[in-house]
Structures are given as C-alpha cells and as structure tokens.
Amino acid sequence: xxxxxxxxxxxxxxxxxxxxxxxxxxxxxxxxxxxxxxxxxxxxxxxxxxxxxxxxxxxxxxxxxxxxxxxxxxxxxxxxxxxxxxxxxxxxxxxxxxxxxxxxxxxxxxxxxxxxxxxxxxxxxxxxxxxxxxxxxxxxxxxxxxxxxxxxxxxxxxxxxxxxxxxxxxxxxxxxxxxxxxxxxxxxxxxxxxxxxxxxxxxxxxxxxxxxxxxxxxxxxxxxxxxxxxxxxxxxxxxxxxxxxxxxxxxxxxxxxxxxxxxxxxxxxxxxxxxxxxxxxxxxxxxxxxxxxxxxxxxxxxxxxxxxxx
Ligand code: ZN
Numbered sequence: 579x580x581x582x583x584x585x586x587x588x589x590x591x592x593x594x595x596x597x598x599x600x601x602x603x604x605x606x607x608x609x610x611x612x613x614x615x616x617x618x619x620x621x622x623x624x625x626x627x628x629x630x631x632x633x634x635x636x637x638x639x640x641x642x643x644x645x646x647x648x649x650x651x652x653x654x655x656x657x658x659x660x661x662x663x664x665x666x667x668x669x670x671x672x673x674x675x676x677x678x679x680x681x682x683x684x685x686x687x688x689x690x691x692x693x694x695x696x697x698x699x700x701x702x703x704x705x706x707x708x709x710x711x712x713x714x715x716x717x718x719x720x721x722x723x724x725x726x727x728x729x730x731x732x733x734x735x736x737x738x739x740x741x742x743x744x745x746x747x748x749x750x751x752x753x754x755x756x757x758x759x760x761x762x763x764x765x766x767x768x769x770x771x772x773x774x775x776x777x778x779x780x781x782x783x784x785x786x787x788x789x790x791x792x793x794x795x796x797x798x799x800x801x802x803x804x805x806x807x808x809x810x811x812x813x814x815x816x817x818x819x820x821x822x823x824x825x826x827x828x829x830x831x832x833x834x835x836x837x838x839x840x841x842x843x844x845x846x847x848x849x850x851x852x853x854x855x856x857x858x859x860x861x862x863x864x865x866x867x868x869x870x871x872x873x874x875x876x877x878x879x880x881x882x883x884x885x886x887x888x
Pocket of ligand 1: 588590797799833845
C-alpha cells in the first residue's frame with residue numbers, strides 16, 4: 579500500500595471566460611490568485627491558480643479558461659463536487675454573501691453531520707463549502723472576507739461513479755481508509771494528511787457518463803512531499819497495472835497522471851518547489867509567468883490572452 583500521499587494537492591477545471599472565473603475566485607470567494615501562467619500544452623490559454631497566501635498544497639484550485647467552450651454535462655466518471663473547508667459557524671456568512679452576489683445553486687445540506695452549502699460556479703461548476711475543524715490552516719481573506727469565515731483550502735472532493743468499487747479499491751491502495759456511508763455516498767479519508775483529506779464516492783449506477791466542458795473538473799491531483807516520494811508512488815501504481823505518465827515538470831510542482839477505473843483522471847503532484855519559486859510571496863500571481871520554452875514568444879502570447887482586471 580502507498581503511504582506517501584498526503585491528501586489533495588490541487589483540482590483543475592475548465593472555464594469559458596478567463597475574466598469571469600478570475601473574478602469569481604478572487605472577488606466572490608476571496609481566494610488569492612497565486613499564479614498567472616499558461617496551459618503548458620496550449621500557451622494561448624491561461625492556467626490560473628487560486629488558493630491561500632502561498633498556494634499551499636491542498637488549497638489550490640486551478641483553471642483553464644478555454645474561451646468559447648460548451649458547458650460540460652454532469653454525469654458519472656468525474657469529480658461531481660469540489661469542496662472547500664470553512665470554520666464552524668461560517669456558513670450563514672457565506673449564504674448571505676453568495677446570495678448577494680447572485681451566485682446560483684445555493685442549497686443547504688449536510689453529510690456525515692457536517693453542514694455544507696452547495697453552490698454553482700460561473701459555468702455551472704459544482705462546489706460546496708463545508709464547516710469543519712480548522713486544523714491549523716490560515717485562510718486568505720481577500721475581497722473583504724473576514725478571517726473567521728475565510729476559505730481554509732479544500733475539504734475534499736466528491737467523485738460520481740457508475741460503480742464505486744474499483745475506485746474504492748484504488749483509494750485504499752493509495753492509503754485512504756473507508757469512513758462512513760450516508761445514502762449513496764461513502765467517505766474515504768487519509769490519515770496524517772494536509773487537511774484536504776477526504777474523497778467521497780457517490781454511486782450513480784443508472785446515470786450517463788459525464789461530458790467534459792466548461793464547468794467540469796479536468797483532473798484531481800493528490801499531494802506527495804517530494805520527487806522521491808512521487809517516484810515511489812509511480813512505481814507502486816505501475817506495479818499494480820496502472821499506466822502512469824513519465825514525470826512532467828509543471829514549474830511549480832512535478833506531475834504524473836493516470837486514468838482510473840471510474841473514469842476520473844488522477845494526478846500525483848509534489849509539494850516542491852511551490853509557487854514562490856519564480857516570484858516573491860508579496861507579488862504572487864500578478865505577473866504573467868511563462869515556462870522557459872515560451873519566453874521567446876511572450877509578446878505574441880500576451881497579445882492573445884485576455885486582460886484580467888485584478
Ligand atoms: Zn494538475
């Protein structure tokens with residue numbers, strides 16, 4: 579069994595409009611943009627990162643705003659809900675704030691005794707704020723969000739699957755322990771993680787497979803401390819029969835990817851080197867950062883990327 583995984587690292591989704599998703603994360607949710615770079619495989623598209631002050635692994639939501647792109651269709655084989663943690667008692671603040679800002683899909687719910695507020699992103703993305711213990715995490719308090727209500731990072735993610743069993747087995751191999759079940763949803767939890775430590779599996783046996791588009795999660799990344807741990811995980815997965823990509827340099831972390839039996843794309847990402855490797859903490863996310871190979875094309879790339887207000 580793998581012992582190196584520490585919880586979630588980041589969640590990456592797709593959006594239609596760069597300005598709209600940027601405003602949603604910074605002005606509505608009050609997170610910090612910690613990196614403004616491009617899709618390394620398509621440099622005419624931004625790759626935008628949002629999180630806490632330094633983009634601590636377990637707090638980082640990232641977006642590819644592809645421009646004119648049809649919305650995704652919800653279904654199985656995808657991350658159904660991305661969940662952010664807030665302190666106990668914070669949900670009434672958020673319900674009022676999100677309502678005042680015209681956020682759609684607001685719905686009170688609970689799971690395993692934790693109150694949650696579900697809401698939709700600009701492209702119909704499915705999110706939830708979950709009240710939980712703060713676990714030594716410090717929120718970024720942008721856009722007037724008070725300290726006691728600020729988003730602490732991820733709580734976890736809920737995967738929707740036609741058959742949860744193969745993915746449950748994989749999570750067990752990755753070090754997750756089965757927790758409780760409520761309705762069609764079973765919680766898996768990693769011990770000694772980074773606090774973004776739950777993955778919930780929701781079984782939808784009769785549903786259609788999801789179609790990815792704007793508002794869909796593209797992949798979900800799990801954290802390991804460093805490159806040595808990543809190589810251990812890669813070997814263990816490959817020895818178990820998974821097809822895993824070679825290690826890819828993403829400038830702010832090292833990444834490997836593999837397809838999972840339920841259809842969700844998983845990534846294993848390193849905590850090193852982090853988002854402050856090429857700009858100081860005070861100015862994270864402000865300047866456009868390009869991987870070295872695209873620097874010669876900076877002027878052209880900047881000319882096609884939309885301006886972001888802040
Ligand atoms: Zn990723």
